[in-house]
Amino acid sequence: MAIEIPIEKWTGKIGEVVIGATPDEGGTRTKKILLGGENALPFLDFEGELPHPPVIGMEVLDVVREDYPQVALEPIQDVKDDPARWAKKCEEEFGADMICLKLISTNPEEEDRSAEEAANTVKEVLSAVGVPLFIYGSGNEEKDAKVLELCSGAAKGERCFLGLAEEAAYKSISVASMANGHGVVAFSNLDINLAKQMNILLTDFGIKKENIISDPLMAALGYGLEYSYSVIERVKLAALMGDAMLQTPILCETTRVYNARESFKEDPALGDPKKRVIFWEATTGTSALVAGADMLIMRHPEAMALVRKTVGQLTGGGS
Amino acid sequence: MPTALEIYQKLPKTNCGDCGVPTCLAFAMQLANQKVSLDKCPHVSEEAKEFLAASAAPPIRLVKIGTGDKTVEIGDETELFRHEKKFFHPTAYALMVDDTSSPDERKQKIESLKSLTFDRVGQIMSMDMVGVRASSNDPATFASVIQEVSSQTDLPLLLISENPDVMSQAAKAVADKKPLLHAATPENWERMTEIAKETGCPLVVHETTSLDNLADLTEKVKGAGVEDIVLDFGTKNLGDMLRNLTIIRRLSVKKKFRPLGYPTFVFAEGNLNEAGIVAALGTMKYASLVAFHEVDVPLMYPLFALRQNIYTDPQKPIQVKPGIYEIGSPTPESPVLITTNFSLTYFTVSGDIETSKVPSYLLVADSEGLSVMTAFAADKFNAEIATDLVKECGIEEKVSQKKIIIPGQVSRMSGKLQEKSGWEVIVGPRDSSGLPKFLKDRAI
Ligand code: B12
Numbered sequence: 197m198a199i200e201i202p203i204e205k206w207t208g209k210i211g212e213v214v215i216g217a218t219p220d221e222g223g224t225r226t227k228k229i230l231l232g233g234e235n236a237l238p239f240l241d242f243e244g245e246l247p248h249p250p251v252i253g254m255e256v257l258d259v260v261r262e263d264y265p266q267v268a269l270e271p272i273q274d275v276k277d278d279p280a281r282w283a284k285k286c287e288e289e290f291g292a293d294m295i296c297l298k299l300i301s302t303n304p305e306e307e308d309r310s311a312e313e314a315a316n317t318v319k320e321v322l323s324a325v326g327v328p329l330f331i332y333g334s335g336n337e338e339k340d341a342k343v344l345e346l347c348s349g350a351a352k353g354e355r356c357f358l359g360l361a362e363e364a365a366y367k368s369i370s371v372a373s374m375a376n377g378h379g380v381v382a383f384s385n386l387d388i389n390l391a392k393q394m395n396i397l398l399t400d401f402g403i404k405k406e407n408i409i410s411d412p413l414m415a416a417l418g419y420g421l422e423y424s425y426s427v428i429e430r431v432k433l434a435a436l437m438g439d440a441m442l443q444t445p446i447l448c449e450t451t452r453v454y455n456a457r458e459s460f461k462e463d464p465a466l467g468d469p470k471k472r473v474i475f476w477e478a479t480t481g482t483s484a485l486v487a488g489a490d491m492l493i494m495r496h497p498e499a500m501a502l503v504r505k506t507v508g509q510l511t512g513g514g515s
Numbered sequence: 516m517p518t519a520l521e522i523y524q525k526l527p528k529t530n531c532g533d534c535g536v537p538t539c540l541a542f543a544m545q546l547a548n549q550k551v552s553l554d555k556c557p558h559v560s561e562e563a564k565e566f567l568a569a570s571a572a573p574p575i576r577l578v579k580i581g582t583g584d585k586t587v588e589i590g591d592e593t594e595l596f597r598h599e600k601k602f603f604h605p606t607a608y609a610l611m612v613d614d615t616s617s618p619d620e621r622k623q624k625i626e627s628l629k630s631l632t633f634d635r636v637g638q639i640m641s642m643d644m645v646g647v648r649a650s651s652n653d654p655a656t657f658a659s660v661i662q663e664v665s666s667q668t669d670l671p672l673l674l675i676s677e678n679p680d681v682m683s684q685a686a687k688a689v690a691d692k693k694p695l696l697h698a699a700t701p702e703n704w705e706r707m708t709e710i711a712k713e714t715g716c717p718l719v720v721h722e723t724t725s726l727d728n729l730a731d732l733t734e735k736v737k738g739a740g741v742e743d744i745v746l747d748f749g750t751k752n753l754g755d756m757l758r759n760l761t762i763i764r765r766l767s768v769k770k771k772f773r774p775l776g777y778p779t780f781v782f783a784e785g786n787l788n789e790a791g792i793v794a795a796l797g798t799m800k801y802a803s804l805v806a807f808h809e810v811d812v813p814l815m816y817p818l819f820a821l822r823q824n825i826y827t828d829p830q831k832p833i834q835v836k837p838g839i840y841e842i843g844s845p846t847p848e849s850p851v852l853i854t855t856n857f858s859l860t861y862f863t864v865s866g867d868i869e870t871s872k873v874p875s876y877l878l879v880a881d882s883e884g885l886s887v888m889t890a891f892a893a894d895k896f897n898a899e900i901a902t903d904l905v906k907e908c909g910i911e912e913k914v915s916q917k918k919i920i921i922p923g924q925v926s927r928m929s930g931k932l933q934e935k936s937g938w939e940v941i942v943g944p945r946d947s948s949g950l951p952k953f954l955k956d957r958a959i
Pocket residue numbers: 385386387390415419420421423452455832852853854855857859860863864884885886887888889890891892893920921922923924943944945946947948950
């Protein structure tokens with residue numbers, strides 16, 4: 197019998213977002229990235245357009261503190277004190293599509309490095325790599341205002357994305373991003389209403405939708421993954437059903453895996469920590485993509501390689 | 516369930532009232548709401564009975580494999596997305612052995628399943644089935660290996676051979692254990708169905724050319740008398756697997772398409788990591804049973820955690836009972852700590868206290884199953900709630916000192932808690948992994 201493939205006719209579509217600017221667009225990136233644009237659920241190419249495969253980038257920190265787990269340190273041991281070389285390694289050796297530079301050392305309660313120093317780091321990273329850059333502050337509202345303002349200027353014309361814009365702190369970051377043609381990452385806390393609220397706040401403030409990427413908080417496997425998984429699925433479904441205020445591409449970080457000790461602690465009963473954490477992170481990333489993420493930011497290169505291979509299989513091979 | 520009007524069409528429409536309600540329509544309405552059963556109407560036709568029985572069946576058949584308390588139940592799902600209600604029957608994981616491997620090798624593999632049993636957040640996680648492949652393609656060999664394996668494990672079995680002569684002998688040998696037979700194909704289905712019928716075993720229907728042909732084949736198997744069917748469409752790559760599993764789930768749940776309304780089966784092929792990803796994807800997207808060639812602890816543990824996450828009831832976090840928990844054998848001088856009743860939180864913290872080897876009292880507040888940080892943000896764990904717990908749980912009669920250690924992340928509540936409860940508040944480490952050192956260093 198010929199069965200009828202049950203196709204959902206979605207009326208909504210995720211907006212397309214451009215990350216990075218090449219020389220003809222006024223930047224210096226060797227490649228730009230297109231994100232979003234889909235009107236089908238993840239990997240279901242039989243029901244609509246999935247114009248761009250998921251983007252997988254990596255995190256680079258401007259300081260590696262003592263609590264940074266050894267398993268994640270191994271691959272970057274030689275470059276950990278130099279964000280520019282670290283970023284270059286991510287691009288050239290690990291094949292990252294983009295770099296997310298986190299300027300955590302600017303936190304006044306920690307190293308309290310100056311905004312000028314942070315802007316310098318941004319410049320160094322930009323000249324070290326050709327892939328697009330995301331620039332995150334330390335999460336300290338007051339300081340981030342200064343840090344991101346300077347960094348935004350230092351990256352003028354590169355079409356970076358600045359983060360993280362939160363419900364209680366989005367204005368200064370929005371101003372910094374608009375001033376120099378960048379975009380913003382809108383963070384919300386595992387809540388579909390909040391995710392929508394962030395997009396409303398930002399667009400009301402003057403940010404265009406094509407300049408917003410949403411981070412709905414990806415919890416690690418075993419540490420709230422099920423909440424994130426369902427929130428992302430709900431956001432994606434609502435967007436495809438036509439809720440314009442949720443039609444921004446979704447970004448998920450798999451880095452919280454390293455806050456869940458269980459994923460890498462020494463415990464003979466749980467087997468080799470390195471194998472375990474790589475699979476833990478890869479599984480967290482895969483579930484984010486299956487739920488609806490358009491983009492991942494990852495930490496371990498081998499976990500990234502495994503997710504990349506998975507994405508290749510999910511997007512290739514016809515149906 | 517059909518609508519009241521659809522049911523009404525099938526009733527005698529005489530309004531005789533023998534069913535206890537005045538009209539056939541009223542009776543149909545009660546049926547649609549599942550308030551009465553059809554046998555209350557003495558005049559109903561055979562055709563109507565069949566129609567109603569068929570449409571009341573779940574969209575995906577529940578299939579049971581094995582017997583006793585290790586029985587594996589798969590299928591009977593009603594949702595496409597877990598947030599719509601929940602997913603009911605967790606993906607089952609099977610480890611396969613070969614009938615051409617040495618008995619020692621097999622024994623070791625089956626033994627290894629013991630180290631693959633974990634207690635995580637108060638739930639037992641383990642492998643569910645053992646499969647045996649008839650690589651020998653020899654009836655006597657396969658049957659004897661099946662008996663050997665069957666004597667070594669109490670897990671339900673999966674028998675893998677497409678040769679009916681091979682399958683027949685083995686299936687009969689362990690029929691009382693109700694193994695799952697893999698598989699009926701377009702070539703062998705008549706005899707395989709015979710074997711399944713004779714032994715009363717569930718049967719995998721394996722057709723790799725298309726879902727159309729798979730549906731045809733399940734109809735034939737069902738027509739020949741076997742209803743406990745599991746689908747195997749043959750996984751060519753991850754993309755096809757995801758799309759096929761989605762199509763099958765949508766057809767059965769949304770269209771009530773019976774020929775594909777069965778649980779699904781996939782082989783986790785590839786190296787360990789690749790097989791792990793097949794299983795992860797299957798666990799999230801609608802595979803009922805995944806069979807592994809090899810298993811490895813550092814991969815299976817995260818997979819078990821994933822399965823636990825995906826199959827948790829979205830309305831109800833896994834939680835423990837609030838109250839006093841004694842760790843070690845605490846005395847009136849032992850330290851008192853407080854946390855919330857989210858299972859993950861409780862087991863993380865109590866594990867860390869155990870590691871410290873310092874006997875302690877752990878007070879667990881009712882935060883409606885929220886973690887410390889989440890509960891604090893949602894005002895479901897605060898100074899008042901902590902005070903009530905301290906006053907009401909009976910800890911004041913158990914200890915001679917009044918000092919309480921609170922999570923470092925909620926240090927902000929210490930002043931108020933001290934004032935309200937009259938207890939001295941000690942702010943502990945932010946992460947409970949710091950507790951062993953903290954408890955050993957402090958002479959409380
Ligand atoms: C999953 C999750 C949720 C789930 C809830 C899961 C659950 N059952 O609790 C959901 C989606 C429901 C949720 C909701 C909210 N969440 Co929430 N959530 C998380 C997330 C991702 C993980 C939490 C978790 O499971 N942690 C693991 C457990 C084991 O941690 P824990 O209980 O805190 O225990 C640790 C320590 O506290 C300590 N500890 C615990 N007990 C004790 C005892 C002693 C004596 C000591 C010394 C130490 C100690 O050791 C433990 C192990 O490290 C975190 C972010 C993150 N990565 O942490 C945010 C997080 C906790 N959530 C947050 C918030 C704000 C919320 C909301 C208010 C937001 C909203 N959308 O409205 C709501 C509130 C809930 C409500 N109104 O119903 C914030 C809290 C901010 C703050 N500083 O207070 C966090 C930190 C996210 C963030 N970065 O903003 N959340």
